[in-house]
Amino acid sequence: MYVPPAFREDRLPVLHDAIRQSRLAHLVTLGGDGLEASHVPVMLDPDQGAYGTLLGHLARGNPQWRRAAPETLALAIVMGPDAYVSPSWYETKRETGKVVPTWNYVTVHAHGSLEFFDDPAELLAVVSALTDRHEAGRPDPWAVSDAPEEFIAAQLKGIVGFRLPIARIEGKWKMSQNRNAADRTGVIVGLGGEGEAERAVAALVPGEP
DSSP states (O other), rough: OOOOGGGGEEEEHHHHHHHHOOOOEEEEETTTTTTEEEEEEEEEETSSSSOOEEEEEEEOOTTTHSSSSEEEOOOOEEEEEEEEOOOOOOOOOOHTTOOOEEEEEEEEEEEOOOOOOHHHHHHHHHHHHHHHHHHHTTTOOOOOOOSSSSHHHHHHHHHHEEEEEEEEEEEEEESSSTSOHHHHHHHHHHTTSSHHHHHHHHHHHHHOO
């Protein structure tokens, strides 16, 4: 990933927090037929390995888990808030007109060797933890244990778990850090007048130094 110094984020707690807040990861692997990608929820175990470990599962019918080359690192891409940035928000537009559109976004790239497993107890732990995470805060949260035990056992046979110990992690917070203070203020105001997704980006744009 190309990361200019102004946009680089190296703090592990910040990177981990972005992973926790994400809803979906893009799992990319290389196999005999080339690159493959699946879009799956993941959870982070921060205490496994130097940079943490990602856990999730694929459908057993998904050939990616069979074709992923074990000697090649896999890549999990996690996206945070993102939004289009209009050049009309920049003070520089009014001063010189020398501005163009851009896109602000947060992303984390986690690299590591994939390990697949199909032990029922391990699979149950992963799907239960993922479910609890996304059901948390609901007035009547659903739990895996709400379904009949034999039904869940049958469902687990249809998935394969994966574990990705993170060997390298990169973060990019592209939030107008390369613009001057007046332009950044314009971006914050402009995004703040848009939708919920844009307001989430506005909250991350640095204000006055």
